[in-house]
Amino acid sequence: WGARTDEIQNPVVQDETFQGGAVYDVWPGFGVFFSWSESLADNGTGQDANALDPQVGDGIEFGVKFDVWDGRLSGSMSYFDIDRSNIPRQVTIFDPITGNRAGERTFLSGIENANGFDGDIVYSPWDNWQNFFSFSFLETKLVSDETNPAREGGQLGGAPGTQLSLMSRYSFNEGPLDGFAVGMGVTYMQEVDRSGFTNLPDVP
Numbered sequence: 600w601g602a603r604t605d606e607i608q609n610p611v612v613q614d615e616t617f618q619g620g621a622v623y624d625v626w627p628g629f630g631v632f633f634s635w636s637e638s639l640a641d642n643g644t645g646q647d648a649n650a651l652d653p654q655v656g657d658g659i660e661f662g663v664k665f666d667v668w669d670g671r672l673s674g675s676m677s678y679f680d681i682d683r684s685n686i687p688r689q690v691t692i693f694d695p696i697t698g699n700r701a702g703e704r705t706f707l708s709g710i711e712n713a714n715g716f717d718g719d720i721v722y723s724p725w726d727n728w729q730n731f732f733s734f735s736f737l738e739t740k741l742v743s744d745e746t747n748p749a750r751e752g753g754q755l756g757g758a759p760g761t762q763l764s765l766m767s768r769y770s771f772n773e774g775p776l777d778g779f780a781v782g783m784g785v786t787y788m789q790e791v792d793r794s795g796f797t798n799l800p801d802v803p
Contacts, residue, residue, distance in 0.1 A: 600620065600621035600622070601619070601620060602617070602618065602619035602620075603618050603619075604616065604617050604618075605618075607639055609641065610650075611641050611650045611653070612639065612641050612653045614639055614653070616636075616637040616638060616639050617635075617636070617637050618634070618635070618636040619634065619635055619636070620633060620634030620635070620636075621633055621634075622664070628665060628666050628667045629663070629664075629665045629666075629667070630663070630664050630665075631661070631662070631663050631664075632661065632663075632664060632675075632677075633659070633660070633661040634659070634660045634661070635657070635658070635659050636657065636658055637655070637656065637657045638654075638655065638656040638657070638658075638683070639655050639656075640653060640654040641653055641654075642685060642687055642707065651685070651705070651707060652685045652707060653685060654683060654684070654686060654687070655683070655684055655685060656681060656682060656683035656684070657681075657682055658679060658680060658681035658682065659679065659680050660677050660678070660679040660680075661677060661678060662675060662676050662677025662678060662718070663676055663677075670723070671722065671723045671724070672720070672721070672722050672723075673720075673721050674718060674720035674721055675718055675719060676716065676717075676718030677716070677717060677718060678714075678715070679713075679715065679717070680712070680713075680714040681713045681714065682710055682711070682712050682742070683710070683711045683712075684708070684709060684710045684711070685707045685708070686707065686708040686711055687705055687707060687708075688705070688706055688707070688708050689703040689704065689705055690703065690704050690706065691703055692704050706746055708741065708746070709741070709742065709743035709744040709745055709746075709751075710741075710742040710743045711739070711740070711741055711742065711755055712739065712740055712742050713737060713738070713739045713755070714737075714738055715735065715736045715737040715738050716734075716736045717733075717734065717735040717736070717737075718733065718734055719731065719732065719733040719734075720732045720733075726772075727771070727772060728767070728768070728769050728770075729767070729768050729770075730765075730766070730768075731764070731765070731766045731767075731768070731784075732763075732764070732765050733763070733764045734761075734762065734763050734764075735761070735762040735763075736760065736761055737760055737762075738760065739754055739755035740752055740753065740754060740755065741753050741755060759789040759790070759791045760789050760791075761787070761788075761789040762786070762787065762788050762789070763786070763787040764784065764785070764786045764787075765784060765785055765786075766783070766784030766785075767782055767784070768781070768782030769782065
């Protein structure tokens with residue numbers, strides 16, 4: 600188990616964040632883990648040159664890890680849930696006379712949430728051959744936004760909902776090819792429709 604705190608001291612942000620976690624070995628080669636953490640980031644200044652409130656967040660993660668069959672099968676799987684608030688957003692400003700685009704205005708959102716499952720598995724049929732499989736299932740949404748309640752519940756941009764990856768690698772440990780490896784892999788990434796994202800600039 601372990602924990603740490605970080606102190607942020609600058610002209611804009613003065614605060615502390617905390618992280619903590621623990622791993623428990625249920626039996627040899629199999630364990631469970633849990634962590635909780637806070638995050639904090641400086642958002643800089645807005646159009647009026649005043650400091651924007653810092654971006655803050657907190658999240659939990661828990662899952663299982665395993666290392667069995669003399670290390671030939673190992674990996675981890677976890678569930679995570681992360682909230683963030685005070686996320687900078689941009690709204691397009693149009694000239695009231697000409698109707699032309701005149702720039703953007705920055706404001707801070709309400710609360711964003713991301714949750715899902717991810718994991719990775721490594722299987723080695725024998726010492727020289729390794730197979731890697733990883734997955735991620737992600738759901739994101741805008742939980743609350745006082746500046747634009749109509750967007751609440753909408754999807755956030757930046758990551759696809761599903762990603763899968765598989766790679767196989769063979770390593771040489773003798774003869775003239777000692778130290779070399781060959782491999783092949785494939786990755787699937789769910790198609791993403793960016794038109795509905797709520798945290799992109801408010802432009803077509």
